[in-house]
Amino acid sequence: MTTNSKIEWTEQTWNPTTGCTKISAGCKHCYAETMAKRLQAMGTHGYENGFKISILESRLSQPFTRKKPTMYFVNSMSDLFHKSIPYRFIDQVFEVIQQTPQHSYQILTKRASRMRDYFRSRQVPANAWLGASVENRKHGIPRIDCLRQIEAKTRFLSVEPLLEDLGPLDLSDIHWVIVGGESGKNARKMDENWALSVRRHCELQNVAFFFKQWGTWGADGIKRNKKENGRILSGKKWEQYPIHAS
Numbered sequence: 001m002t003t004n005s006k007i008e009w010t011e012q013t014w015n016p017t018t019g020c021t022k023i024s025a026g027c028k029h030c031y032a033e034t035m036a037k038r039l040q041a042m043g044t045h046g047y048e049n050g051f052k053i054s055i056l057e058s059r060l061s062q063p064f065t066r067k068k069p070t071m072y073f074v075n076s077m078s079d080l081f082h083k084s085i086p087y088r089f090i091d092q093v094f095e096v097i098q099q100t101p102q103h104s105y106q107i108l109t110k111r112a113s114r115m116r117d118y119f120r121s122r123q124v125p126a127n128a129w130l131g132a133s134v135e136n137r138k139h140g141i142p143r144i145d146c147l148r149q150i151e152a153k154t155r156f157l158s159v160e161p162l163l164e165d166l167g168p169l170d171l172s173d174i175h176w177v178i179v180g181g182e183s184g185k186n187a188r189k190m191d192e193n194w195a196l197s198v199r200r201h202c203e204l205q206n207v208a209f210f211f212k213q214w215g216t217w218g219a220d221g222i223k224r225n226k227k228e229n230g231r232i233l234s235g236k237k238w239e240q241y242p243i244h245a246s
Helices: 031-041 087-099 112-121 137-148 192-204
Strands: 012-014 071-074 104-109 128-133 154-159 176-180 208-213
Touching: 104 112, 104 154, 112 128, 112 137, 128 137, 137 154, 176 192, 192 208
Parallel strands: 012 071, 071 104, 104 128, 128 154, 154 176, 176 208
Antiparallel strands: none
16 A cells, blocks of 8 residues: 655655665665665565665555545655666556546656656656755756756656755746755754755745755754754745646
């Protein structure tokens, strides 16, 4: 079955694959890797290989069992465009997405160039939201250009964990930006000015802005439980969604 999500910007998670490998700075303290090892120790199906890539064809049918329109985050525990996941399986995932138009699917990747290459010969279903992770300038910013090259109704950025000031941001053809700090005992600090800079770019370019969390470090620079740090940025809770997707 799919799983109710604690992620603030979605409703359910659907993981037709599990596992991944690190490719950039945002991967350093991967929450999914930690969780996968815990689930492996508990004997949970799908995590017999820990955080190694596992393709789970038996999970492809899961969205068909839910008639209520639902927002799904696809592969919260993996990356659908990892090089070890063949196109033929990605095709199957998108066939399910096409066949369940009542749902919306958020697909987020750090491998935006492979996602772009995949869609050079394929159409993006209208109910598929395509996203790229943008944690810093070196690794994240180039992904935005790759994402922009894909014809999709909804394109979004997950700027989490935000590791530095991203500088000038071209958000043309981007519809939604999520920002958040890092969680966990080894979390790196997010400066409030970095998040405010992203928000200003969103306002100037008419892009929906969602502030997910401060994470382990609060706006005051104090380390504490992420729930205590809350989700307020500059005196406000920001929970905007793309207008055309509401």
